[in-house]
Amino acid sequence: MNSISVFDIIKIGVGPSSSHTMGPWHAAMEFLKLLRPRLNELKSMQVSLYGSLAKTGKGHGTDYAVLMGLCGYDYRYKDTNYLLEQYDQLIQIKKILIDGSMSLDLTDDFIVFHYDITHEIHPNALKFEAFFDDDTSINQLYFSLGGGFISTLESPESTLNRSTSEFPCHHGKDILKFCDTFKWTIPELIRHNESTWLSQSEIEAQCLYLWEEMKKTIWRGLNNTGNLPGILKVKRRASDLYQQFTKGIKIADFDEFSAVLKLSDKSFAQVNQWISCFALAVNEENAAYGRVVTSPTNGACGVIPAVLCYAYHFLPQIGEKEIIDFILVAGEIGTLFKKNATISAAMGGCQAEIGVSSAMAAAALCQISGGSPAQVLMAAEIAMEHHLGLTCDPVAGLVQIPCIERNSMGAMKAITAANIAIVSDASQAKVSLDNVINTMWQTAQDMSLKYKETSEAGLASNISVNLIEC
Ligand code: SF4
Numbered sequence: 001m002n003s004i005s006v007f008d009i010i011k012i013g014v015g016p017s018s019s020h021t022m023g024p025w026h027a028a029m030e031f032l033k034l035l036r037p038r039l040n041e042l043k044s045m046q047v048s049l050y051g052s053l054a055k056t057g058k059g060h061g062t063d064y065a066v067l068m069g070l071c072g073y074d075y076r077y078k079d080t081n082y083l084l085e086q087y088d089q090l091i092q093i094k095k096i097l098i099d100g101s102m103s104l105d106l107t108d109d110f111i112v113f114h115y116d117i118t119h120e121i122h123p124n125a126l127k128f129e130a131f132f133d134d135d136t137s138i139n140q141l142y143f144s145l146g147g148g149f150i151s152t153l154e155s156p157e158s159t160l161n162r163s164t165s166e167f168p169c170h171h172g173k174d175i176l177k178f179c180d181t182f183k184w185t186i187p188e189l190i191r192h193n194e195s196t197w198l199s200q201s202e203i204e205a206q207c208l209y210l211w212e213e214m215k216k217t218i219w220r221g222l223n224n225t226g227n228l229p230g231i232l233k234v235k236r237r238a239s240d241l242y243q244q245f246t247k248g249i250k251i252a253d254f255d256e257f258s259a260v261l262k263l264s265d266k267s268f269a270q271v272n273q274w275i276s277c278f279a280l281a282v283n284e285e286n287a288a289y290g291r292v293v294t295s296p297t298n299g300a301c302g303v304i305p306a307v308l309c310y311a312y313h314f315l316p317q318i319g320e321k322e323i324i325d326f327i328l329v330a331g332e333i334g335t336l337f338k339k340n341a342t343i344s345a346a347m348g349g350c351q352a353e354i355g356v357s358s359a360m361a362a363a364a365l366c367q368i369s370g371g372s373p374a375q376v377l378m379a380a381e382i383a384m385e386h387h388l389g390l391t392c393d394p395v396a397g398l399v400q401i402p403c404i405e406r407n408s409m410g411a412m413k414a415i416t417a418a419n420i421a422i423v424s425d426a427s428q429a430k431v432s433l434d435n436v437i438n439t440m441w442q443t444a445q446d447m448s449l450k451y452k453e454t455s456e457a458g459l460a461s462n463i464s465v466n467l468i469e470c
Pocket residue numbers: 299300345349350351353354391392393394399400401402403404406453
């Protein structure tokens with residue numbers, strides 16, 4: 001098994017989807033590398049989308065991602081409003097500057113959605129073809145594996161190329177074994193392994209940077225108003241809730257907001273509403289093609305910030321150490337699902353997105369609440385156990401309904417799971433985290449294809465888009 005860093009799982013992303021936006025974007029950037037030596041001979045191009053990428057690609061921004069990637073933009077370093085402006089412009093003029101220099105006509109068949117063809121290797125497949133002046137061509141097929149990871153037929157996991165860590169943890173039982181042997185906490189074990197790739201100060205800085213980015217996304221989500229993009233015309237709710245809860249008082253920035261929140265009403269109902277509000281804020285930004293922290297996917301990127309924001313504001317003494325521990329533990333749990341099951345809804349339904357993020361957040365919250373390694377894994381197990389079988393059925397192919405609210409639900413289940421685990425004798429647990437990960441993967445394989453990010457069943461087939469438009 002490949003070694004995976006926690007920062008491969010929790011990282012900077014762009015909405016609305018890690019598998020349908022970020023993965024295709026990475027694939028386009030990879031194809032540019034093949035194309036560059038012959039860029040000035042380029043005559044035309046075609047991109048073919050298959051399976052789930054075709055079926056929900058329009059609502060998930062796959063066409064946008066492919067074109068922006070081919071232009072040579074890297075979403076990690078560009079303002080998302082600028083990227084959207086560039087996209088609108090190239091759609092208007094019907095021209096694309098490949099790698100920022102080679103102009104091609106953006107013909108109607110530049111991107112082809114093959115709705116009826118699913119690749120036998122993976123439901124998220126896309127092929128790039130480039131045609132040159134001398135009538136030769138090159139092509140490359142990519143698979144988008146969820147969480148922004150991609151692969152090719154030649155290189156099964158081309159986004160991962162890491163040297164093996166000293167204490168490889170491929171299963172929950174490995175984590176428990178190393179913690180028991182060396183008398184380490186889980187964050188101490190993770191720090192040892194992450195030091196294969198980063199110094200301790202870099203590990204800490206990266207965690208705190210991700211927390212800063214989560215706060216920025218929440219703050220934007222609390223302040224942005226209007227409808228989300230797409231045919232559903234979904235009205236943003238986080239800003240309304242924020243105004244309602246803060247009674248309209250003017251607050252300058254997230255730090256001032258935090259100070260207000262820490263002194264506010266801490267009734268169960270109010271805290272519960274804030275947690276939902278944090279999750280909605282993040283996922284509305286994600287649905288609006290904004291910058292988010294992918295964790296482990298974009299559809300589920302509100303769960304971890306919502307639970308961390310809850311801990312930061314409503315639990316005693318949550319400082320930098322706890323924030324670092326939270327992100328390390330959350331990421332480590334995500335690696336177990338990535339290695340032994342899937343974090344792709346096209347492979348496993350929403351249990352692979354919201355279920356995994358909830359398990360990650362539950363473990364992380366249990367850790368900073370003082371849980372033992374066994375209790376931390378138990379929290380992750382409980383959270384996933386109660387997401388088993390959750391299907392993916394986004395209405396109109398948009399990452400909005402049920403996705404946005406589902407993040408609030410994932411956050412609440414994570415908190416409940418952590419609270420159960422912290423008062424439990426984990427040695428008495430009948431179901432281990434490894435058991436539940438295996439069960440999730442079996443359930444994923446048994447799940448009907450139509451519930452795997454196709455928008456052909458479930459809510460997607462029962463909500464009339466025309467009705468909503470009226
Ligand atoms: S239903 Fe779940 S898995 Fe499917 S797009 Fe929405 S958040 Fe992602």
